[in-house]
Amino acid sequence: MDIKQLNNNYPGGINFLLTGVGGQGTILASNVLADLGMALGFDVKKAEIHGMSQRGGNVISYIRWGEHVYSPIITSGEADIILAFEKLEALRSIEQIRPDGMILINDYAIVPVTVSAGLSEYPDNENIQESIEKFTSNAYWVKGQDIAEEIGYPKASNVVLLGALTALLAIGPKDVLRVIATRIPQKYYSYNEKAFDAGYKSMLKKSD
Amino acid sequence: MKRILSGNEAVARGAWEAGCSVASGYPGTPSTEIMETFARYPNAYAEWATNEKVGLDVAIGAAYAGKRAISTMKHVGLNVAADALFYVAMTGVEAGLVIVSADDPSMHSSQNEQDNRQFAKFSRIPCLDPADSQEARDFTIAAFDLSEQFDTPVMLRMTTRICHTSSPVEVTEQQQQIPEKRKYPRNPAKYVMIPANARRRHPVIEERVSELSRFAENFPYNRIEYRSKSLGIITGGVAYQYAREVFPDASILKLGMVYPLPVEMIGTFSGSVDKVIVLEELDPFIEDQVRLIGIELYKPAKPINSDFAHTKSIFPITGELNSAIVRHAAHRAGLINVDIKQEPINLNVSLPARPPTLCPGCPHRSSFYVLSKLKVPVNGDIGCYTLGVAPPLSTIDTCGCMGASIGVAHGAAVAGDQERHVAVIGDSTFFHTGIPALINVAYNRSNVITIIMDNRVTGMTGHQQNPGTGFTLQNQATVELDIEKLVLACGIEKVLTVEAFQVDIIEKTLKQWMKEDGPAVLITREECALLPSARKRYLPLQVTDQCNGCTVCFRIGCPAILKSKELDPKYQRPLAVIDQELCTGCEICAQVCPRDAILFRNQVIALRKSEVG
Numbered sequence: 040m041d042i043k044q045l046n047n048n049y050p051g052g053i054n055f056l057l058t059g060v061g062g063q064g065t066i067l068a069s070n071v072l073a074d075l076g077m078a079l080g081f082d083v084k085k086a087e088i089h090g091m092s093q094r095g096g097n098v099i100s101y102i103r104w105g106e107h108v109y110s111p112i113i114t115s116g117e118a119d120i121i122l123a124f125e126k127l128e129a130l131r132s133i134e135q136i137r138p139d140g141m142i143l144i145n146d147y148a149i150v151p152v153t154v155s156a157g158l159s160e161y162p163d164n165e166n167i168q169e170s171i172e173k174f175t176s177n178a179y180w181v182k183g184q185d186i187a188e189e190i191g192y193p194k195a196s197n198v199v200l201l202g203a204l205t206a207l208l209a210i211g212p213k214d215v216l217r218v219i220a221t222r223i224p225q226k227y228y229s230y231n232e233k234a235f236d237a238g239y240k241s242m243l244k245k246s247d
Numbered sequence: 248m249k250r251i252l253s254g255n256e257a258v259a260r261g262a263w264e265a266g267c268s269v270a271s272g273y274p275g276t277p278s279t280e281i282m283e284t285f286a287r288y289p290n291a292y293a294e295w296a297t298n299e300k301v302g303l304d305v306a307i308g309a310a311y312a313g314k315r316a317i318s319t320m321k322h323v324g325l326n327v328a329a330d331a332l333f334y335v336a337m338t339g340v341e342a343g344l345v346i347v348s349a350d351d352p353s354m355h356s357s358q359n360e361q362d363n364r365q366f367a368k369f370s371r372i373p374c375l376d377p378a379d380s381q382e383a384r385d386f387t388i389a390a391f392d393l394s395e396q397f398d399t400p401v402m403l404r405m406t407t408r409i410c411h412t413s414s415p416v417e418v419t420e421q422q423q424q425i426p427e428k429r430k431y432p433r434n435p436a437k438y439v440m441i442p443a444n445a446r447r448r449h450p451v452i453e454e455r456v457s458e459l460s461r462f463a464e465n466f467p468y469n470r471i472e473y474r475s476k477s478l479g480i481i482t483g484g485v486a487y488q489y490a491r492e493v494f495p496d497a498s499i500l501k502l503g504m505v506y507p508l509p510v511e512m513i514g515t516f517s518g519s520v521d522k523v524i525v526l527e528e529l530d531p532f533i534e535d536q537v538r539l540i541g542i543e544l545y546k547p548a549k550p551i552n553s554d555f556a557h558t559k560s561i562f563p564i565t566g567e568l569n570s571a572i573v574r575h576a577a578h579r580a581g582l583i584n585v586d587i588k589q590e591p592i593n594l595n596v597s598l599p600a601r602p603p604t605l606c607p608g609c610p611h612r613s614s615f616y617v618l619s620k621l622k623v624p625v626n627g628d629i630g631c632y633t634l635g636v637a638p639p640l641s642t643i644d645t646c647g648c649m650g651a652s653i654g655v656a657h658g659a660a661v662a663g664d665q666e667r668h669v670a671v672i673g674d675s676t677f678f679h680t681g682i683p684a685l686i687n688v689a690y691n692r693s694n695v696i697t698i699i700m701d702n703r704v705t706g707m708t709g710h711q712q713n714p715g716t717g718f719t720l721q722n723q724a725t726v727e728l729d730i731e732k733l734v735l736a737c738g739i740e741k742v743l744t745v746e747a748f749q750v751d752i753i754e755k756t757l758k759q760w761m762k763e764d765g766p767a768v769l770i771t772r773e774e775c776a777l778l779p780s781a782r783k784r785y786l787p788l789q790v791t792d793q794c795n796g797c798t799v800c801f802r803i804g805c806p807a808i809l810k811s812k813e814l815d816p817k818y819q820r821p822l823a824v825i826d827q828e829l830c831t832g833c834e835i836c837a838q839v840c841p842r843d844a845i846l847f848r849n850q851v852i853a854l855r856k857s858e859v860g
Contacts, residue, residue, distance in 0.1 A: 060601065073251055073413055083251065084379075086412040096603040109488040111412040114571035131598050134591070150826075151601040155809045156639050156801055159599035166596055173592050193828070 040079055040210050042106060052081070052105025054113045058132045059124030060149045061098050064197035067222060068122065069100035071201060074218045075210070076104040086111035097128055120208075122200055124183070125149050130167050139175045141207065143200055145183035179203065179242065186237045192227070195234035202238025212239055252416045254409040257380040258347060259284035260416070261387025262317045265343070266423035268292060269309035271302040273679065274708035275321030276356040277410035278349035282319055283711075286720050290422070295711055295720045298649070298679040299324035303331040303346065310335075310344035310400075311438065313429035315391050319347040322363045323648060327680070329366070332400070336370040337448045338438050339398035341429060343391035346372075349405040352528050353567035356707075358629070358648060360565070362530035367402045367506045371452045373459050374402040374506040375468070376484040380414045382468070386503060389468060397455055397462075404505070406528065408485045408567065460507040468503025471516055478582065479520030481513065481533060485568070486526045492570040493577060508536050517542045524561055524582070528568050531559040547580040605634050607807035608776030608785070608831030610747035611700050614671065614769075615640040616803050616839065617754045621761070624659070624666050628652035628681070630673040631706045631775075640804045643671070650680025653688060653697055660693035667761055670697045674730065675705035675713040682737065688766045689738030696760055696767050697739075700747070701730055703774040710778065734768045741765065747773035750838045776831050786832035786848050788825050793844035796820030800836040800845065808836055 045052065055072055059065035066087060073085035087100035101113045115135055121142040123129030129144045136142060146164075154161045162170075171178050181203045183196035198219065205215045212235070219231055252260060258281045262270065270285045270293040272278070286293035296302030299320040306318035320328060325348045332346065348366065351357040367374030373393055375386040383405065390401040436444050463469055475496045482490045483502035490499055500516040502508070517523045517537075522545040525534040538544065544560055561580045563572065578585040605612050615635040618625055619642045627633055627643035628651060636643035645655055656668035672681045677699050688695050705711040712718045717727035734742045741760065745752050753771065760767045774781050787807075796815040800808050800823050807829035810821040825836075825845070837845040846854065 070413075077249075077251055077415060082415070084412055084414045085251070086408065097601050108414070109491040110570045111408055111414075111485070111488065112569040114569050127598065127601070130594070130596065134594070150809055151599050152604045152637075152804060152806045153599045153602065155806070156804065157810065158638070159597065161599060162596050170594055170596050173594075 040208065042080060045081060045104065046106065049119055052103055052108060054117050054119045054137075055102040055104075055122065056113055056118040056120070056132055056135050057100045057102070057122045057124075058128040059098055059197070060128065061096055063098070063124040063149075064194060065098040065100055065124055068124075068197040068201055069102055070222050071215070071218050072102045074222065075215055076102065078214060078218060079104070079210075081105060082108045084108045084111045097131065099132070120204070122204060124197055124200065126164070126167055127151070127161065130162065130170055133171055133174050136174050139177050141177045141179070142171065142175060143179045143181055143203055143207070144171075145196055145200055146180050147184035147196065179207065181238065181241060183238065186241065187234055190230060190233045190237065192230035192234060195231055198231045198234040199238035199241075202235040202240075203242040205235075206239045206242035212236075248420075249415045249417050251413050252380045252384070253280065253411055253413045254377070254380050254383040254405055255280035255411070256284045256413075257383035257416050258319075258387050258403065258405070259288070260418055261384035262345070262391075263288040263291060264384070264419060264422055265315060265388045265391040266425040267315040267317050267343070267345070267391065268425070269306060269314050269316040270294070270319065271296045271305035271316075272319035272347075273297070273299045273302050273324055274705050274711045275299075275324050275349070276708055277351060277407040278319045278321045278324070278347060278405070279708045279711065280410070281347060282720060285317070293720050295705075295713060297714060299328040300331055303328040303335070306344060306346075307331060307335045307340070310340040310342050312431055313341045313425075315343040315425055317345045317347065320349070321357065322348055322350040322361055323357060323359065324348075325363055325366055327649065332366065333370050334440055335400050336372050337440055337445060337452060340394060340400060341432055342425065343394035344400040345387060345390045345394060345403055346400055347403045347405060349407070349410050350529070351407045353407070355407050358646075360529060362532060363402070364404055364505055364532045365530060367404070368532075371456050372400050372402055373397070373504055374404050375503055376404045376505045377409055377503070378484055378487040378501070379409065380412065380416045382503065383409060384416050384418065386468065397459055399452070399455055399459075404484070406485055406567075456507050460510060463504050463507060463509035464512050466504055466509070469509050469512060470501050470503075471512070472499045472501065473519075474498050476519060477521045479516055479523040480526050481516070481523065481537060482526040483533060484528060486528050489568055489570050489573040490526050493573045493583070502533065505533055508533070508540070510540055513537060513540060513542060525559075526562060526573065529564065531564065534559055545580075545582070602637055603634055604637055604804060604806055605631065605640075606776055607805055607829045608781070608833040610702050610771065610773035610776065610833070611635065612640075612803055612805065612833070613748055613750045613835050614698055614700060614753055614771050615642045616835065617750065617757060618642045618669060618671075619802070620754070621757060623669050623761070624664070626652045626656040626659070626668060626670045628670070628672040628676050630676050631702075632671055632673055632700050635671070637804065639802050649676055650684055653681055653684035653695065656695040656697070657684070657688050657691070657693045660695050661691065668695050669757075670695055672697065672699055673706065674699065674701040674703065674715045675711075677730070678714050678728070682733070685734065685739065685768070686737045692766070694764050694766060696757065696769065699730060699734070699768060699770045701770055701772045702747075703772070704778060706775045706777075710775070730770050734770070739766055739768050741767035742770070743768075744770040744772055747771035748833050748835060750835060776833065781831070784832070785830075786851060787827040787830035788832055788834065788837060788848070789846045789851055789854070790823050790825055791844050791846060793842045794822045795842065795844075796822045797841060799839055799841055803835055803839060805836060807831070
């Protein structure tokens, strides 16, 4: 993808919203997307909130690619692409999506303590699916956690989703892997490469 | 060369490039990563100070000694350091001194959203307000130069959004060389602020503000961008980005220095556009100054009946801005026309909240479980353990600022409150400002019980070293402060250190102390469950078929204990199940289970062995 393709397909640039639960690698994934945007020659901004949200709370990060990016924040209805590493958080962020924007959902639940304490109920898959369809027909479910566990590296569901995203965006997988390699310790690279490939291939199959 | 840096990384980079060689600060979101980044540069000394006031004194000391120095803190840290701020504003410095205040509009992780640009004006020092990472780096370098040129400390005012947004930054590989010439100044008229000297200094610093204001007229980071003349926007900091986003055609006066202001430049700009507005986050800081200059700002035709509880003339005074808020406010004020959006889509699903909670395996949990059983009033403090406020533990009754717990509990005690007060405070917070308060309890003989939750690290800000850990910010081995001895030396006679996971000992001790009079201190010691050394000991526990769904284990509020789909046949209550990914094996649940239905670590190990065998 170059700046011309970016401007053609996404006038004004691409706004990514990444959401997950503390510990899921949301920040790593957003670092990769920011680096990737810069490697592709775009102006880039990446915004995230640290602090209390890291402790089992929701973690959100915004990445914007464009010819020139001003605001670091994406507001309601401005997210072109959402990467949700957890189902409930997918639902919580869905109002941010642009009409018929793209959302990738990791088919994985991390039950909040409010549910285990019996104060509320975790919505079921059907409910989540229906609600998301109100906003977009462009939703992709990825068995990110299952795939990561099969590989033997359960932490890599974030990279599985990055692989899936790469397939959907028609970006060169090698470009993305090169960036991933700079962001993780070398000893974990082969796991991440496998996770990335699996995510990439899972989406290729779907679009066939 | 361009690289992607967060605002915080960019400040550290700028400081290093400017030849700054001493940094001292106290961790505080959103400022923490400035020190952590700076500490890794060559030829740089960086330390975690015990609190922000000490940190600023240290940086001042280095700047007096002729070294460029920086002190970093979150906005409320400057309240702690304010005493130091005001004297150094009076004395000035020998080498550049930059004070970084990282403000937190919207209070992502703070108790208030004070606008520290006011502190710059209050103490008569210049304030630079960057709008992205590039400016964070550039302004840091400019701040050191300004500091020396005008013999003044300079405030670099950051906000959460600038601190934690990453964007490309052009850097150089060169570090400015600061001359090694100076002898320590013997200049009491300038550096000894006895009243006679202070009286002579005050007019000097007032004159300095006037000079700075004149300098600001040509300061390269104050600039006018002329586009359409129908609307002119005076702005600074992150608000500049929203101005560009929402008003792409407007002319902009972008202030890099938001105090003191370039009076003539503002007059020229305002005179050359049809209408002029100020766009800034939080306080009407620029707005008030611009009005005082005598500039007439644009007034909406009809008064704004705003959605926002309190507004400045156009934009909200509370909370962080974003382009949607700015667009909405501008629409209300008649500045732009926005299509009213169609009805929002209704989600129709209630979303379970995911509040921050104490982590699985958190060593603070046991004390809070006991306190929730004892139902005593608990005065809390700033740190992870503030999360003891969350249900189902729901134990914290007050929390205001760093170190407040012990003093507030003492206040209730000397006021004769009928209930016995417990103060809870973490190790780093105790070192920060808890110690004077504990001495006060001992000295003035109240019966406050203090729990020092020593998790062997500064936790909430992401694991920083502190005087109790045995290591410095730059990973040098150092003395490990003995909290128990320190407490004894404060004059507290009743002190006990326990392992933090020992629920029964904590309960027994607190119950006993409740019966007795006089102050006491319980130190609960166990390293934070997220430390690498603690992670090595993770061993997920298991629930046996003895569970009958009695719910006691749910009351400890551990994210690793879930209600299973399976019901107890007799009571039809959901049975407990332990998430094997989340559980660390701290055994608090096993200890509180009345039916011994949760296996302890050694039982789990034995069971596994037997399964393998």
